[in-house]
Amino acid sequence: MSLKNVLPAHIGFGSAPMGNMFRAVPDEEALATMNAAWDEGIRYYDTAPLYGAGLAEIRVGELLSRKPRDEFVLSTKVGRVILDELETGNRDLGEKGDLFANGRKNKIVHEWTAEATERSVEGSLKRLGVDRIDILWVHDIAQDFHGDLWVSKFEEARTGAFRVLSRLRDEGVIKAWGLGVNRTEPVEMTLALDEPRPDGFLLAGRYSLLDHEHALQRLLPMAAEQGVDMVVGGPYSSGILAGGTHFEYVEAPPDIVDRVKRIKALADRYGVGVKAAALQFSLAHPASAAVIPGATKPSRIAEDLAALREQVPVDFWRELREADLVSPKAPLPGGV
Template structure:
């Protein structure tokens, strides 16, 4: 079974990283209301991870979805980091993601891509999520926080550990899909080239968006189509800068990025369309894309995402995006399928 065919209610999912208190200390009630808003708007795919708030996102997703039947939604989480009972006393170092979860739970986080660590991570996640199974499992952030050749060593641990464990779970029908959950193209390319690893999906954050798609367009998406591996696109708003935020790639957006966003926004305004509509519909126009999972931490944002998919965008908008060099001429666009 493919990732695409496992989705219950269309390609729009819910990215729960913000519920781990990404960038701000989100009140519990607001977090739960956001998940319920997604449910009421028809969203039935929810993605989270132990890393998001040191377990906080999973706890909140589990609490919010506990009122619904497990068969009525699709759930994905990630492996590669264990959340310990021990409290972290020193400064956390997560590379470019280091400042994301300033308001996270204080639990210590330990990297572990081994087979044993993978199974422990899934067991812990199911407890936090209050479920008896996970549908999709992503091996999280290989190559993210390891510099030089160190990430290749971690990749090999995952190759003989997490990949093997998840392949077995997929073969046994325990999970519906697995792959990597990363924001780098290189580890996905390595994984797709392995003869003994058969992932059926990949979660790619921030690498196929209006602002950043050239590398994925040339290397990742064609390889995924060839291997019949479905792509789930995370971070379609590029850390929020395409949705009115100030961050790009988890950091304050540069003047160059803000200038490009301003050009896209001006064009969208001229055609009277929300920039969110352009961002989401661009992502879904690629035939390799099975789902898109924008993040949200406010209930009203969900309605915007759902409405964005229904907006009719004039063909001339996309032609101008191409002519102005705001999207690659090679990128599939909604007009190409009309």
């Protein structure tokens, strides 16, 4: 099923910050942010067991378990089973380091077998307090978590998670499934398979104003050819495009800081918000079904929606391309 037929709108709520990403978010602030998202009309919510070792799912569930189930679309991820047992050593989250150091201390089992996939879904349903999940993403079977071992993890998922999720979709238990990753190669490998067939993919950080060239080379042409849709995660590139200092989950390097300054200078000249440029760029590709920025403050929700509605002059996009700040292959709003 096309994700565009499943998702209620072009913007959703990315809940990684609800897992205390980067900082400890007070419960009242987290709930206020999610209530603001609901009150502003957001009806698509994405989460994952990894985010704070279940914390984000628990918080998202505090909101959604009290809402009519047919009024929202919910996605979460498989590949991590959260245990009641507590972690005593340091977590190994690959390139993401101690990203969720302020989350819960529960042990996380990283496994993509059929049995682990079913346990992951059961755990998510319990933490979320809902009776069903609409979309399930196979989480992080990529180089950033596993280095050279990522292909073996992909194979584990291909013979395990992929088949379980295909069965759940065919039985009508879920509406769609795909990959939720920060790299393009696993999605390309999946699209090259004869079976199982995904419905879409959640690509985090790889189709933003600052990083999109690689996705345009092979992945997105394959997706367009097969009619597979993309949800864009991380449209602000970990915050640097929203006034923050992080890029790829760490402090932004000087070349990225300089590139953002150039984008901002051009945006200022046209009276355009950088957030508007970031969100509208990510949605301009025909494969884009939705964008899911994260937030930890209620005010950010209104900002995101305003950015989506903002009128951006066609000449801004044209000059952005002329300044070599976006790829010549990237579709731009207004047909530029």
